[in-house]
Amino acid sequence: MKPRTKLEKRVTGLSGKLSAVTEVQKEWAKEHIFTHEAYRCKDELWCSECGGTWIDTSNSELGTTLLGDTTECPYCHHKLDVKVSRKRKVEEEKYMSILQTAGEFQIIRHILCCKYARKRNFDLNSRQDYIHYAFFEVVQEWITVEGKRTIMAKPMNMGSSGWIYSEPLSIKGEYGSYSWNYRGDLYAIWGWIYPRKKLIPELRKRGIGKRFPDVPPQNLYETF
Ligand SMILES: [Zn+2]
Ligand SMILES: [Zn+2]
Missing domain, CATH: 2.30.30 (SH3 type barrels.)
Structure with a gap:
């Protein structure tokens, strides 16, 4: 959707200025969210x-x-x-959620982290890639002090079973259109929380609420 309201335009503008997921964040994900x-x-x-x-x-x-x-x-x-296990390749897809701020907003950035691993058959000199990682930022939840949420997200394919990675993030309707009825809130993703969090003071005081019950308030004081 094209940003129409003042709020949507502001979110779109700020979103475009966010830095990409960092190498440090990717390394954390590789180590902590995938199995070894x-x-x-x-x-x-x-x-x-x-x-x-x-x-x-x-x-x-x-x-x-x-x-x-x-x-x-x-x-x-x-x-x-x-x-x-007899398996010769493994694919894992998990989410990392990064809590940060921009302007007056609390942002929750959801990064789909993919790992593809293949067995190497003793051909140690092979230069082929046996382990491959890919990271896609698929959803940003922009939350105001009042708790109003604006969604920036990649579109989903038919049936809402996956994200269309090649498309940019854009403003989305609150509940992911028609699929809301049987799929619930598509955008409230429960990812592995990146440990360096930044929260707007209001949320820091009252905690980020039901969404992240495993984040105790005292941990919310960490900043970048
Ligand atoms: Zn390690
Ligand atoms: Zn190894």
């Missing part, structure tokens, strides 16, 4: 962080590393939870 696993099939394991594959010879007498064990990747040295 070694997928084990018989005595072979592979790493969700680099795709590296190795044979576990440590306790071949006993046969297997126990489920629930952790191990370390011999290539990238990441600590990993061992999972028994």
Whole structure:
């Protein structure tokens, strides 16, 4: 939707000036919101962080590393939870939510974080990418002191099952149009909260409310 009201025009203007998701924020997401696993099939394991594959010879007498064990990747040295699995690729999609401010607004930025990992078949010299990350800012909730919310979001595809990544953010109707009836509030995403938060003083005082009950008020004083 084109911004029509004064409020929508102001939000659109400020939104265009926000800096993109930073490398630091992306690194935090990679480490904290995705799983870090070694997928084990018989005595072979592979790493969700680099795709590296190795044979576990440590306790071949006993046969297997126990489920629930952790191990370390011999290539990238990441600590990993061992999972028994035949899968050769893994896709994860999760949201990171960043709380920040601009002008008189509280903003909640929802970033869809995607991780694609593939097993590397002992071809260690291959230059192919076995791990790939992608980050898409899909929704911004702009909240005034009075609690009025304005949505900037990417459009969704037919059936509202996914975001159209190539499209820019724009003003959206409050409840994501017709799909409101059976899908609920499309834009109130419950992502993993990026730990460095900035809140407008009014929200800091009364807490950010039901949306983030896991953010205790004393933690809301952190600023950038
Ligand atoms: Zn790590
Ligand atoms: Zn690794």
